[in-house]
Amino acid sequence: MPINTFKEDESTRQVLKIHTLLRLFAYMLKYRKEILQVLGLMLVVIAVGTVNPLLLKVSIDDKIAKGDVPGLLGILLLALLLNGISMLCVRERILRMSRVSNLVLMEIRQELYVHIQRLSFNFFDNRPVGKILSRVIGDVNSLKDILTNSVVTLLPDLATVVVVLGVMLALNYRLAVAALAMLPFLVLGMANVEIRAHKKWQTFRQKNSNLSAFTHEDFSGIRVVQGYTAEEKTSRTFGVLQQEVKDSFIAASRLNDLFWPMVEISWGVGTILVFVLGVGMLDSGEVTVGLLVAFTTYIAMFWQPIMNLSNFYNQLVTNLAGAERIFEILDLKPDLQDGPEAEELPEIRGEVEFEGVDFSYDGREQVLEEVHFHVRPGETVALVGPTGAGKTTIVNLIGRFYDVDKGTIRIDGRDIRTVTMESLRRQMGIMTQDNFLFSGTVEENIRYGKLDATREEVEEAAKAVHAHGFIQELPQGYGTLVNERGTGLSGGQRQLIAFARTMIARPRLLVLDEATSSIDTSTERMVQEGIARLLEGRTAFVVAHRLSTIQKAHRILFVDGKNILEDGSHRELMDRQGRYYDLYMSQFKWM
Known part of the structure; x- marks a missing residue:
């Protein structure tokens, strides 16, 4: 359309x-x-x-x-x-x-x-x-x-x-x-x-x-x-x-x-x-x-x-x-609906599999073709590649925000089209580069990730991503009012609050789409420690252009040409001196 x-x-x-x-x-x-x-x-x-x-x-x-x-x-x-x-x-x-x-x-x-x-x-x-x-x-x-x-x-x-x-x-x-x-x-x-x-x-x-x-x-x-x-x-x-x-x-x-x-x-x-x-x-x-x-x-x-x-x-x-x-x-029917026999997805272990996945947004121009990969529970997988290669598309397909044109996506061996979308997304934590904050207090924005969370849980999530310190320094602390989109806060502060909102839900499957794009280098060092603790025991997909943020990922998938061109750890891909090596060296050659 x-x-x-x-x-x-x-x-x-x-x-x-x-x-x-x-x-x-x-x-x-x-x-x-x-x-x-x-x-x-x-x-x-x-x-x-x-x-x-x-x-x-x-x-x-x-x-x-x-x-x-x-x-x-x-x-x-x-x-x-x-x-x-x-x-x-x-x-x-x-x-x-x-x-x-x-x-x-x-x-x-x-x-x-x-x-x-x-x-x-x-x-x-x-x-x-x-x-x-x-x-x-x-x-x-x-x-x-x-x-x-x-x-x-x-x-x-x-x-x-x-x-x-x-x-x-x-x-x-x-x-x-x-x-x-x-x-x-x-x-x-x-x-x-x-x-x-x-x-x-x-x-x-x-x-x-x-x-x-x-x-x-x-x-x-x-x-x-x-x-x-x-x-x-x-x-x-x-x-x-x-x-x-x-x-x-x-x-x-x-x-x-x-x-x-x-x-x-x-x-x-x-x-x-x-x-x-x-x-x-x-x-x-x-x-x-x-x-x-x-x-x-x-x-x-x-x-x-x-x-x-x-x-x-x-x-x-x-x-x-x-x-x-x-x-x-x-009268418009949602493009995506639960099937008549859709079931509740049990607690996710974190195994994710793409099998022969094709996808296009408009039904004409393919974004992904014959994509295959398998992620084991607890793995942190980084998606890298040029702009427009399909990295964000892959993580959107995992949450079934779009349906594949061909192929199958499985979580814990179950086709995600056979489970209810609510039971799938409830167990996912998704943070995008558009760290949208709603008008209201800082506490309300963090609690958005878990509406019944206590004040202690809110503070715990903020501490985990190193947001507690700057929040306490705000005029009313957690009760400080923020405007729509968080105007009045720095980009890094908005990002940290969005992090806390994502983490308070304790998701089984985590998606970080350019999640550290608005954080400066010194703030990033603090956040990485909190992220590392929160990633433990969870399957995570990290989309990043800043390659310094994903070197510790278990696996790195290089996405381009509508498919996965390279798959391995940072060390393995550097040793191959392929596309990932070229991208990494182009970022760091002036440092």
Whole structure:
């Protein structure tokens, strides 16, 4: 899969909108009790709204015409009581429906977050983080209006339209037909606008995602941006992307803005037709003044829900693209999954075997071909070779972060595809050159390797890698707060904390990928002693460019040309004077 950068739009999967809506509304089923309560409150509001014009008709035709003041006051008091109850019901229904919609949004966001965490590295390799964030945050937030108004607007207003239509037909079917004369034209016009507007809103979501991706990338690399004085260039790029968001929003909004004028024109034409026809019917005595006044009120009661429904339809067209993007991610199946018969991997002894392993990241260009090697329990194996030779790929395959294209990887004689990934990775300690620290305390970052570790275990791990001394000198010691990525600490300090985090888990299989790349020579000497103790009794794979760090490894594998070219101890490989010898001498000839 090609990498999707901020410079290109994400592809959008085309699905039936009704399927997306039904899937979205399915999240509300667990809250059906609360929704039924909201609908009950809405029925009270609808009933009061329907009765109001009838009270007006009776007041005009019976009470005012006959001068019945006490009767008129009675109707007034009844109207005040009913409308007071209606106002309380409206307030309560808003509160309850807002709570339900927020709970549904939290559930969708949590489900999306958990699902994304389970996706394989390929998913993250091919997408900027900013585009993933735009789905978890922006697209989920866009669903709030749809969820809330589906109950608060859609169902009540549909019910209102049906009830009012029935009353209008019962009062006078000829006036009712005149009031609805423009309805067929309105439906056709809205359908035509929706088809074009939905595509425009999809484009807007894509452009907004591009902007999020660039912003995240730019701020993540702000040291590079400022170091190379590239602020002006990145500002121009940001401006271009922002303009694309603006243009796509305006293009979509222009189509959406056609909804209300179409409804208002239909409403106005229907009202005019009713008055023209109704005045003539007054002369013939077919209708009364009170009936005509009540009917015009019912026209407003009919078209106002139509206006609300068009607004909901507008929101639906606007935000449905967000739901489609969310479900597109949720429907992605992880490239790597436990097989139906996968078993728990027992405690690892540490035997690792590659048998005829082929691998490529994109399915075309091979990174490894016919790789064979066997590592005995407790051995420390160093992987060396030129950049891009496949050293990190080998250790990623051991943890089954990718699956081999061909061949088999065994741990303690068991194909790693036949055991659960959790039971495999739980027994591995992996430390990469990207010593990522999370925002929080030093202690929390170390405990990340073993969430139930005690303070004593945290300190023991820190002491083992010689991090305890500098940690105690920090302002709050182990309680010192560090920012995301550990800014404020030196590279060596971040590396030592990451070491402690890895070691606290006491892994049976250890992977150190350029683990000492950020440590200076004096710090390295301290760390090597701690590493040596922790490697005892464990199988370890060490990826290193600095060859001074791996001379004591039991074996050294020289990786190049998609395969293992040399295998032996440091002394053995130096005696052969092959590729490893040349690499070693090239590093030390100026020393």
